[in-house]
Amino acid sequence: MNLEQLFKKAKEKNIEAIQAELSEAESLNFHVFNGEMDKHQIADTKKLKLKAIVNGKMGKFVTEDIDESKMDNWIDALLDSAKAVESEDEVFIYEGDSEYKDIDLFNESKLNKLSHEDKIQLVHDLEQKTKALDERIQISQSFYGESSSIVTLKNSKGLDLQKRVKNAVIGGDVVARNSDDSRNAFDFIQSNDPADFDLDSLAHNIVSRATALLGAKSLKSGRYNILLENRASASLLTGYLGMFKAENVQKGMSKLAGKVGQSVANEQISMVENPFMEKSSKSGGFDDEGVATQYKKVVDQGKLTTFFYDLKTAKKDNHAPTGNAFGGGISPTNFYIENGKDDVEKLIETMDEGLFVTSLQGIHSGTNAVSGDFSLQASGFLIKNGKIERPIALFTVAGNYLDLLNSVSTLGNDLKFSMNYIGSPTLKIDSMVVSGE
């Protein structure tokens, strides 16, 4: 791809600055259902994202039809796009930072040790292991997905960065059935090191999560103390990422506006963005604007220290950019609530009566990202006298996310990440509203 020629043509058309992001990706996926490989997918794709400043406005254009003979059309599209923009916000194409952290996200030697056949065998092995563990497992599916990408970011101001990432995920999904109930469970391991693929423990997790819930019934409505399991807490946090993004704060769409330096959560809570986490496909040394990423405690012992910024929002707040321009907006890389000290077993033992909520459903519709309110379908276990009494399902837990962060009394030591690299340990929370029967 001759980007120099594109930049030259852009200059001839009075484009002040232009940036190109070229992503080249390859992926491989296997899916095994009840002993048969029922899906196998390979892909090889390219995408070119262009942006250009014309008369102080940012024009954008995206294409997968990367045919260099069409460069003139791309430039026309950028000019048209910029012409339609009215926003008077200052826009930027970045010269670059003096230093970028160099992290090896390819880890090539390790994942490539597995042959095509090895990978297929892994998926079959996982599926057989889950099925063999318990006769109530009636349906089992397992999958392996692998992707590698090379992202090249270049602009007319001399920026020239490249990132290579390779990552894989292996997981399974089962349905357990007994005479009158049916429950499903899902779990996965994400890494670029096959040594992390501990299939026995993965299979055991998946199967026990499904069978333990068999026979789950609703419970009486009321207020209950809650143990919010790591994965449920991580998925709830996913619904509230917007609160921490500067664009929402600046538009009056975040309840955290004006709270930097103040306490927004219980002092035991620290929330970290770590772009340098090994083995995560979301890690990297720079964002989509070419700004160096940085490790930061967004909430440090309960206190809000910063929002996530891109160049435009940083300028507005007279703040340094934080390297969070991703996907055409603002996003964190790997973002998580830091571990506490206690084992989950201890958190259960020390609970007189309450609910161990192991799953929350409907995050995209049941959370109000602006007000912080939520009301979500949940399942898990009723705890009495420090012991699990019975499985429960088809109830809702409701509250406000900021109230929840303040009412956390203890944190577990079991940090777990979602597929999207949002993480949390198990949280013990005082009193939430529960609707059941």
Added chain:
Amino acid sequence: MLAKQTLEKVINEALESQADFAEVFVEKTVQNSIAMQSGKIENAVTNEKFGVGVRVAKKHNAVYGYTNDADEASLVSLAKKLATSFEGNRVRETIKLPEMKSGNKHTVKRNPSDVDAKEKTSIVKKADAAARAYSEEIKQVNVSYLDSVQDVWIASSEDIYTNDQRVRTRLGVASVAKNDKDMQMGFNGPGASKGFEFYDEIDVDAAAQEASRIAVTMLHADEAPSATIPVVVDNGFGGVIFHEACGHSLEATSVAKNASVFSGKKGEKIGSELVTAIDDGTIDNAWGSQNFDDEGRPQQRRVLIKNGVLNTYMVDYLNGKRMNEASTGSSRRESYRYAPTSRMTNTYIDNGESTFEEIIAATDYGLYAKKMGGGSVQPSTGDFNFAVMEGYMIRDGKIAEPVKGATLVGTGKDALQKIDMVGNNLLRAQGMCGSLSGSIPTDVGQPTIRISNITVGGRKGSA
């Protein structure tokens, strides 16, 4: 697009194996989106998608590959690579494609590609102004404009060679109402399989004000209770309850794997006899319509449930093989980046006999869910949840105070049996449905219905 001989060559190359099915899906899509925030046009982006997906299968087991590299040599090499999964002697004769079928019954009067950017932004500005003018409590308005022209060419070993053009247009308005105590959001997003003439046919101001009306109403609403009570779900987007709670469980994607609560239930009574439910991909210019499905078969109208009895599933070709059933033309995918599977199109509960007034008057105490938000379902158990965007309490047969923050949870099987009143005011509304084969446009719909009791999860606690 690609020459017929090239398509034939790719298909035949894939069939140099024990594979008994091969298909090529070629897509070119141009999408234009405009975003307006804080009263200014913030972005106007053109996004061109172009790629080819090749699918090869033996019985119901499929291999799929996709690429942006559309020259014959690389497609033939992709086909060869895919065929290695089914090594062995050829089982199919050499495939000759039939004449290409095409033709768009969803008439487009003004193709978006022929409309000036200025004209498009003027619609966005009109919507923004109307949404803001609704009330002083409206502090933020985001308007999104989308037009999309998707051209697909589908050729397969099943004597299929079709071309379909899907033109879609949608306007989304999200309004935020705010006072010193609270912020609430309202959304309205009308769309259709139409071109720019859509904006001559709808009232843009009214559509925008609807989003603001919801936000302002909810700003002054009390918290919803937590209780199991009768719920009246209004027409239009209320149909999301059926879409989530039952529709997904009637897709061959889960039925064929015996992973649905409705697997093996054809001919059985699965719901109240008041319920007749239809998935119709042929409705003129509807948001979820197509001329051909994404395996190149003509779209169809499917009566899923007739008077409470399960009549048909939604079936794609490969899952059909697993089930010993023919395709119902239900195969859909977001783009060439997804292998297709059975999906919904425009899905609705058909009209019943009651009037809206009769349904409310017959309810002593309950929740009136006027506007629904989104939701999700677990097909293996049928457990669903969905958010009520605009709700009211019903007291003594009358609509009373507005309530916010309600989530409805239940199981599809149970809810379907508990529908005890069905209105006569069928209305469809537009949404995006996400599943295995990506995010696709679908209509949901229903007349006003009543569910005799369902769990409402609010923040107020029990009364």
